[in-house]
Amino acid sequence: MIKRQTTINRIFRISGIGLHSGREVNLEFLPRREFGIAFVMGGKIIPARYDMVGDTRLSTQISAEGAAVSTIEHLMAAFYFSGITNCLIYIDGPEVPILDGSAWEFYQGMWKAGVYEFPETGVYLKVLRPVEVNHNDAWVRVKPLNMLDITMTIDFRPPVGKQKKRVTDVENAFAIINSRTFVLQEEIEAIRKVGLAKGGSLDNAVVVGSEEIMNPHGLRYKKELVNHKILDLIGDLYTSGYRILGKVEANKTGHYLNNLLLKEIFSDPLNYSIY
Ligand SMILES: [Zn+2]
Numbered sequence: 001m002i003k004r005q006t007t008i009n010r011i012f013r014i015s016g017i018g019l020h021s022g023r024e025v026n027l028e029f030l031p032r033r034e035f036g037i038a039f040v041m042g043g044k045i046i047p048a049r050y051d052m053v054g055d056t057r058l059s060t061q062i063s064a065e066g067a068a069v070s071t072i073e074h075l076m077a078a079f080y081f082s083g084i085t086n087c088l089i090y091i092d093g094p095e096v097p098i099l100d101g102s103a104w105e106f107y108q109g110m111w112k113a114g115v116y117e118f119p120e121t122g123v124y125l126k127v128l129r130p131v132e133v134n135h136n137d138a139w140v141r142v143k144p145l146n147m148l149d150i151t152m153t154i155d156f157r158p159p160v161g162k163q164k165k166r167v168t169d170v171e172n173a174f175a176i177i178n179s180r181t182f183v184l185q186e187e188i189e190a191i192r193k194v195g196l197a198k199g200g201s202l203d204n205a206v207v208v209g210s211e212e213i214m215n216p217h218g219l220r221y222k223k224e225l226v227n228h229k230i231l232d233l234i235g236d237l238y239t240s241g242y243r244i245l246g247k248v249e250a251n252k253t254g255h256y257l258n259n260l261l262l263k264e265i266f267s268d269p270l271n272y273s274i275y
Contacts, residue, residue: 001171002083002243004121007031009114014105016097019071019181019205020058022198025093029109031116032086036241037079040090041067048072050239050262056255058196059095060236070095073255074181077235078106080243081177083115085123101180101204103231125265126273127246133260138252140233140261145247152230153251156184160208163226170234178220179227182206185214233258240265242274 008031015026032038037048044065046052054068055061061070075096079087081103099105132141151166167173183191183205191197206224207214221227229250236258237244250257265271 002085002115002117002123005035005085005118005123006083006115007033007086007118008084008110009116012109012113014097014099014109016099016105017199018093018095019098019101019199020196021093021095023093023095025091025095025097027097028090029113030088030090032088033118035086035120035122037076037084037087037089039069039072040088041069041092048076048239049241050259050266053239053259056259058191058255060239060255060259062239068094071098072096072239073232073235074099074101074103075106075235076238077231078103078110078177080234080238081107081171082110083171084110086118098181098199098204100178101182101206102178102228103235104178107177122274123243124275125240125242125244126275127244127265127271128273129268129271131261131264131271133257133264135257135260138254138257140248140250140253140257142244142246142248142261142265146245148244148246148248150230150233150248151250152226152233152253154226154229155252156208156225159212160225163223165223165226165230167230173230175221176227176231176234179224179231180204180206180220181228182208182225185209229253237262 013028039046044067046064052062059071060073130143148170153164155162202215
């Protein structure tokens with residue numbers, strides 16, 4: 001469990017294509033003294049923070065100074081799992097690469113770079129009062145607890161069905177890190193029609209067919225899909241800028257509600273304390 005602000009110990013790079021743009025993108029990770037994680041695009045700084053989040057339809061996008069970066073959630077989850085609080089990411093395209101559809105390669109890059117610890121604290125956000133947001137039958141709520149504990153429920157057509165998973169020791173939940181993004185086969189055409197998922201393939205997403213998983217090697221875990229929703233939630237929650245301590249329960253949540261939960265938490269200083 002980290003206690004203080006940290007950054008990466010040395011520079012590293014990762015390249016790959018964007019899921020929605022299909023374009024090759026290069027990332028360069030630099031140590032940062034200042035608190036927080038931020039992207040740098042063409043000289044403009046875009047903090048990876050909940051109040052910079054705009055579009056949340058298929059991924060979490062942040063924007064500032066007229067520049068925007070999308071699909072930041074898996075990278076943010078990797079920062080959470082690595083315990084990194086401060087970092088600059090130079091990016092030369094509009095979307096973080098999808099890689100294998102999980103946070104695994106980002107996490108590996110950070111692990112190899114190593115962690116440098118600063119003396120400053122202030123990395124935890126402790127939830128002091130219950131906060132809940134909902135939209136139709138989807139909801140996400142958080143209650144006070146001295147650690148991060150997540151319960152996620154998803155409900156899709158067969159063969160996925162209803163899946164529930166609870167993770168009590170989130171910081172060490174390694175099966176979450178390499179669980180891949182997924183899509184229902186019938187949704188692919190609609191997503192492509194609006195010009196998205198151009199870079200999507202069986203190499204970077206689990207495709208759920210009408211009766212079975214379409215990927216030749218199937219799933220990495222029996223609960224890979226609900227695991228991935230937890231990964232998305234962890235990444236989105238880390239745009240708070242802090243490691244949240246609380247009991248989080250979610251039903252069919254997505255990027256929009258995850259962001260709304262943070263806005264609700266921060267709307268009242270009595271909801272939380274930072275230490
Ligand atoms: Zn995802």
